[in-house]
Every structure is written in structure tokens, then in C-alpha cells.
Amino acid sequence: MGRFFGTDGVRGVANTELTAELAYRLGRAGAYVLTRGKQNAKIVVGKDTRISGDMLEASLIAGILSVGVHAIRVGVISTPGVAYLTRALGADAGVMISASHNPVADNGIKFFGGDGFKLSDEAESEIEGLLESEDQMPRPTGEWIGRIEERADAVSLYTGYLQTTIGNRFDGLKVVLDCGNGAASKIAPDVFRQLGADVIAINAEPNGVNINVKCGSTYPDVIRQAVLEHQAAIGLSFDGDADRLIAVDEQGQLVDGDYALAILGRSLLAAGELPQQTVVATVMSNVGFVKAVQEMGIRLVRTAVGDRYVMEAMREGGYTLGGEQSGHIIMLKYNTTGDGLLTAIQLTNVLIAEQKPLSELRSIMRSYPQVLVNVRVASKQGWDENEPIRQAIREVEDRLGEDGRVLVRPSGTEPLIRVMAEGPDESTVQKYVDSIAEVVRRELA
Secondary structure: OOOOEEEOEEEEEEOOOEOHHHHHHHHHHHHHHHHOOOOOOEEEEEEOOOOOHHHHHHHHHHHHHHOOOEEEEEEEOOHHHHHHHHHHOOOOEEEEEOOOOOOOOEEEEEEEEOOOOEOOHHHHHHHHHHOOOHHHOOOOOHHHOOOEEEOOOHHHHHHHHHHOOOOOOOOOOEEEEEOOOOOHHHHHHHHHHHOOOEEEEEOOOOOOOOOOOOOOOOOHHHHHHHHHHHOOOEEEEEOOOOOOEEEEEOOOOEEOHHHHHHHHHHHHHHOOOOHHHEEEEEOOOOHHHHHHHHHOOOEEEEEOOOHHHHHHHHHHHOOOEEEOOOOOEEEOOOOOOOOHHHHHHHHHHHHHHHOOOHHHHHOOOOOOOEEEEEEEOOOOOOHHHOHHHHHHHHHHHHHHHHHOEEEEEEOOOOOEEEEEEEOOOHHHHHHHHHHHHHHHHHHHO
16 A cells, blocks of 8 residues: 655545545544544544535545544634644544645645644554554444534634734734635635724635635735735735745735744744744745844754644744745744744734834845756666765855855655755856756766
């Protein structure tokens, strides 16, 4: 049996790879592993807006009920909303049905433990081991079969909680929200309107098939144009399950995860609310971000690419702020996973508290030009021990010095070597990247 769980749950083309049958089996195995030995156990189940969500939700819940576990169905909500509700409702686990920023044909199933955190590799492996072993799990009868509990108030519990995490209202502030026709479509406009903002919501009319279609956080030019058109103070753009945020300032300039971390980090540091004066970020963070936080007196912990590695470092070190350039921002004081809507209101709160336009807050760092080239290779094996490649990397690193960096790494899923460099001048960086890529191509193609 191949491994079903990837870096962010089980994903695939809905009804082809991620079938109703697999969802049923995942419901059974996940419920059994995560609630074993507990009486009246319950699992929160949420979904985004893609059309296959209904099918997978029905099958997943059927599997959960079949092992005697109750399902709390909360409907369309963000992934971090499920993580929060799992804890707030005292559930034993949570499940989100979403493929995040992927196209509508894809979908995914992601589990959370009762503490609201993503599962360990060990727990995922145990669930996988049971997918083909139906006879190892119970099939209760009569009164011991699980039931569905509908929680019509679930979304308002989550959005109400988010509002308690800030100290200011947004009265009269003009805000544009690009909801990506996904999970944020209702909850984001509702939260900002309740906080008093003048809200212009775009791509907030999901029909089951338009999620992430040329909108949302992977299409920042959409929110940029809307902010300029409406002369708004800030633009906030979410992905399909609203666990990431990309913003733009009133001038239409991008405020990605690096900028958000820098702005939030400085604010928390000034308030004495940044444990150990530390922020966690991945190796993909821009060198401009690294220089900015160092100048602020903030210590930076670097991790491998992926929000799970950021979270691991945060939990191990007792840190509360971390994230990725892509917009996954984790504020561990408030939630147990990256939360786009939480990041949006926290960023807006800083804007209000400091009474400065976002363009001025953004000026605390300069984003250095970043060039990435993917080189297709015959084999990734031993690339990091290849002396000509190592020499090419060293030469570029020597030329860049402290004003840039080089990052060469293999793709985790494709026969590619990714060559990335940053520096003050884009054309020079492009030449450096091309020179390394040419050596990689010559040595490994």
C-alpha cells in the first residue's frame, strides 16, 4: 500500500484518487485511532466550498459514525476554524475537507488532534495501517452507532473569538477582501463588518466550481487592482481554506508573509508580547526580511520549507509567532495552525493602533529580488555531493556576500533541482542563478 498522507493530509482528484470509498475508510480509521477507548467521543467536521465537499463529507461522516463516534457537522468554514472549534467544543478530533489553493477538481482530508494541532507522523501511519484492515475496527449496533450533531452556531463561535484577540475597532476603514470564492466568502466579510469596517468583498460568491479560479491569495494582482480602484486602506486576499493571507497596502504594494511577520513581530516586541524576542520562519524567507528583523533586535529561527516545520520549532522553543513567505502565519497564542483571517485582523489592528498607513508599516523591510529556476534532472541522488555544483554555489555566495544568498534544494515530488538566489539587483541575480543552473544541468541531466 502506498502512503496516502502527504505533507498536508490526504489529497487527490476528487472521485478519482480521493474517492467516496476512501473518505469512508479514512473516517473509520481516523475516528478509531483518534478516539480509541473514549465514551461518547466526537469529531468536528468542516469543509470548504468546492463541489466535491458534500460527497466526501457524507462518506467521511458515515465512516466516523460506523465506529460509534459522533460527528459535529459545522459546514463551510476555514481550516483554522476547525482547529479552533475542535478545542472550543471539547471534541476529540477535527477533520477539514479542503485542498486549500488547489483547483476545484482536487480535494483533501486533513485531521487535527483534540488539542487542535495537526497529527504526528506516527498517528498518520497508524491510520494508514488500518485502511486495509477493516476487521480490526468495531462495528457497533443499536444505540452505540454514532450520531450527527448540527452546530449552526459553530461559525459564529469562531468569528466571535477572533474579535476578542484585538483591542481596536475598524470603524470607517475601507477594506477590500478577496475571498477566493472559498471558505472565507462569508466569514471574512462578516467579521470585518462586525468590527465596523467599510467592506468591499470580491470573489465571495462561491458556486461550488469557482473556488480559487483566478482569484484569492495566489492571484495578488486581483486584490491590488481592487484596492486602487476603491481607494481602500488595505486589501486582504485568502486562499481556498483561508489558512493563508496575502495583503496589499493602499498603494497596491504586496505585503506577503515576510512583511506580515516583520510588522507583527515588531508590534509584539514593542508590547512585550514576543517570547524570547524570537520569530520562526523558513529558509525561503527573503534576505530583506532577515536583515529587517535583525535590525529590530528580533532573533530569527530558520526551518525547512513547510508550515509543519515552523510549528515544530515554535512548540519546541516556546515561541508564538512564525510563518512562511507564502502567507501561512501562525500566532500560537490564539490558534494552533496558520490562520489567514486571524492574520488579517491582527495586521489591520496594527494599522489602527499605530495610526499609520500600511505602506509606512511595510517600509520596515525591503524585499530583495528573488529568482528561482527549476532544473529537470535524470536523478537527484548525490546532487549535494557533486563538487562542480558545490563550487558554482560557493562562487555565487562569495560574490553576493552579506547582500544576498543562494538556496539550492531538490523538489520533494518531482525530478527537479530548484536553484534560488536573492540580491539587490535582479538582473545580476538572474545571471548568478543561470550560471548555477547550467552546472546542475550539465552534471545531472
